[in-house]
Amino acid sequence: MTHRTPLVVRWGDLDAAGIVYYPRYLHFCHVGMEEYFRQVVGIDYPAFLAEHRLGLPSVRTEVEHRRPIRYGDPVELEIEVVRVGESSIEWRDRFWHPGEAQPSTEARIVTVCVDMGSFTKRAVPDWLRSKLLGS
Amino acid sequence: MTHRTPLVVRWGDLDAAGIVYYPRYLHFCHVGMEEYFRQVVGIDYPAFLAEHRLGLPSVRTEVEHRRPIRYGDPVELEIEVVRVGESSIEWRDRFWHPGEAQPSTEARIVTVCVDMGSFTKRAVPDWLRSKLLGS
Amino acid sequence: MTHRTPLVVRWGDLDAAGIVYYPRYLHFCHVGMEEYFRQVVGIDYPAFLAEHRLGLPSVRTEVEHRRPIRYGDPVELEIEVVRVGESSIEWRDRFWHPGEAQPSTEARIVTVCVDMGSFTKRAVPDWLRSKLLGS
Amino acid sequence: MTHRTPLVVRWGDLDAAGIVYYPRYLHFCHVGMEEYFRQVVGIDYPAFLAEHRLGLPSVRTEVEHRRPIRYGDPVELEIEVVRVGESSIEWRDRFWHPGEAQPSTEARIVTVCVDMGSFTKRAVPDWLRSKLLGS
Numbered sequence: 001m002t003h004r005t006p007l008v009v010r011w012g013d014l015d016a017a018g019i020v021y022y023p024r025y026l027h028f029c030h031v032g033m034e035e036y037f038r039q040v041v042g043i044d045y046p047a048f049l050a051e052h053r054l055g056l057p058s059v060r061t062e063v064e065h066r067r068p069i070r071y072g073d074p075v076e077l078e079i080e081v082v083r084v085g086e087s088s089i090e091w092r093d094r095f096w097h098p099g100e101a102q103p104s105t106e107a108r109i110v111t112v113c114v115d116m117g118s119f120t121k122r123a124v125p126d127w128l129r130s131k132l133l134g135s
Numbered sequence: 136m137t138h139r140t141p142l143v144v145r146w147g148d149l150d151a152a153g154i155v156y157y158p159r160y161l162h163f164c165h166v167g168m169e170e171y172f173r174q175v176v177g178i179d180y181p182a183f184l185a186e187h188r189l190g191l192p193s194v195r196t197e198v199e200h201r202r203p204i205r206y207g208d209p210v211e212l213e214i215e216v217v218r219v220g221e222s223s224i225e226w227r228d229r230f231w232h233p234g235e236a237q238p239s240t241e242a243r244i245v246t247v248c249v250d251m252g253s254f255t256k257r258a259v260p261d262w263l264r265s266k267l268l269g270s
Numbered sequence: 271m272t273h274r275t276p277l278v279v280r281w282g283d284l285d286a287a288g289i290v291y292y293p294r295y296l297h298f299c300h301v302g303m304e305e306y307f308r309q310v311v312g313i314d315y316p317a318f319l320a321e322h323r324l325g326l327p328s329v330r331t332e333v334e335h336r337r338p339i340r341y342g343d344p345v346e347l348e349i350e351v352v353r354v355g356e357s358s359i360e361w362r363d364r365f366w367h368p369g370e371a372q373p374s375t376e377a378r379i380v381t382v383c384v385d386m387g388s389f390t391k392r393a394v395p396d397w398l399r400s401k402l403l404g405s
Numbered sequence: 406m407t408h409r410t411p412l413v414v415r416w417g418d419l420d421a422a423g424i425v426y427y428p429r430y431l432h433f434c435h436v437g438m439e440e441y442f443r444q445v446v447g448i449d450y451p452a453f454l455a456e457h458r459l460g461l462p463s464v465r466t467e468v469e470h471r472r473p474i475r476y477g478d479p480v481e482l483e484i485e486v487v488r489v490g491e492s493s494i495e496w497r498d499r500f501w502h503p504g505e506a507q508p509s510t511e512a513r514i515v516t517v518c519v520d521m522g523s524f525t526k527r528a529v530p531d532w533l534r535s536k537l538l539g540s
């Protein structure tokens with residue numbers, strides 16, 4: 001399932017070239033995941049962590065930048081759950097400038113479901129799986 | 136006691152005006168405290184946290200900026216323990232450009248010693264007090 | 271004048287003690303200033319920078335922390351313009367947990383109006399002064 | 406060519422799970438590039454930017470995490486220039502825990518040489534190409 005949310009770039013997200021510092025995109029992807037939980041899954045990510053003792057650390061990220069984001073640019077972040085495996089979740093994050101045919105930046109992120117105490121893999125719970133897929 | 140250490144400013148520390156983003160100074164002050172532990176107190180701050188279950192969160196910060204730091208500037212950070220109270224430690228951090236009579240930025244930071252589990256105040260241990268004061 | 275806005279703390283704002291890393295408060299204060307421009311002054315801060323060639327770097331910050339902010343806490347950020355001098359603007363930022371009599375964190379920040387090219391002081395323009403004061 | 410440098414993880418690099426927040430790895434990769442310029446190419450990256458008006462923004466990043474880095478871990482960052490194309494430079498960054506057969510995190514980063522004014526592609530200068538390759 002796909003979810004879109006406006007992205008407000010802050011002064012502190014920029015580097016000295018006046019564009020978003022590239023590590024910040026991965027932070028924005030995490031923010032996108034938090035918003036996806038709140039708006040699509042229907043549970044706050046902080047509550048998810050606290051109540052289920054599960055976490056979703058990233059094990060693989062892939063980012064492609066086509067054009068930079070500057071201060072004040074109206075940008076939308078599109079978050080998509082591409083695949084839910086046994087314990088992994090694959091996300092696609094696309095940063096859109098208005099009127100462009102291709103996303104300005106596109107990211108693929110694989111997170112894995114772990115027990116927050118032991119950091120060992122856990123199966124994605126069924127209730128979460130169906131909500132992530134929006135089915 | 137006073138300790139000086141070179142400060143290397145990174146691309147990611149800058150804002151779009153090409154100067155150090157001001158919240159980063161407080162991060163540098165924390166880095167300074169970590170270096171003070173390692174080089175003056177004689178224990179790595181991570182080891183201090185892990186072995187003694189104590190932490191030193193900041194409860195009060197005060198920063199004055201006289202001139203900005205730019206990329207590539209040779210800067211020294213001077214860290215001083217001004218006072219050790221019952222459970223508080225007061226630090227002064229001064230960022231020096233070479234040849235200047237006054238620090239470019241000067242910070243006063245009060246940290247308080249807490250139990251890392253309960254976040255309640257603890258007395259600064261005697262062994263730490265004397266090492267912080269360099270006596 | 272005073273403006274209140276909800277503050278959503280993100281996973282990336284936390285430190286290993288599970289609370290907001292204290293330098294992030296100053297970042298939040300800058301975010302607050304950006305929101306104050308957009309919602310009270312009525313001009314986007316990026317547009318303000320670009321059109322007027324002025325900037326508002328911080329020259330003095332003072333922060334007092336009474337209680338930490340944790341992940342998922344419902345927090346409001348109250349931004350107040352305390353005083354507009356010839357070229358300086360003094361802000362007060364208060365971070366409120368619901369139901370508390372005192373702000374969890376309170377900051378005083380002095381910014382100075384500068385020409386973004388030369389970094390030299392400029393008088394706060396009259397149109398901005400009156401809008402900052404909400405009069 | 407390959408270069409190794411110790412990596413000191415700071416308190417501010419950690420997330421609430423007590424491990425390095427994953428966007429920080431890309432920041433560390435940029436720090437690695439800065440160190441590679443200083444120690445292998447023989448020119449400070451800030452001086453390179455200022456004197457040649459060139460920049461090296463990232464256009465593609467790929468990161469794989471095998472095990473997390475915790476506070477106090479002794480880690481080495483190995484930076485390698487894999488390939489220098491017409492205007493692109495491909496880097497490999499590997500984060501090593503001592504005694505491990507595989508890097509804890511491994512990154513591939515493609516940067517492209519641009520004019521810092523216009524953000525348009527430039528050929529990698531010959532003097533830089535040969536120094537990057539350590540030949």
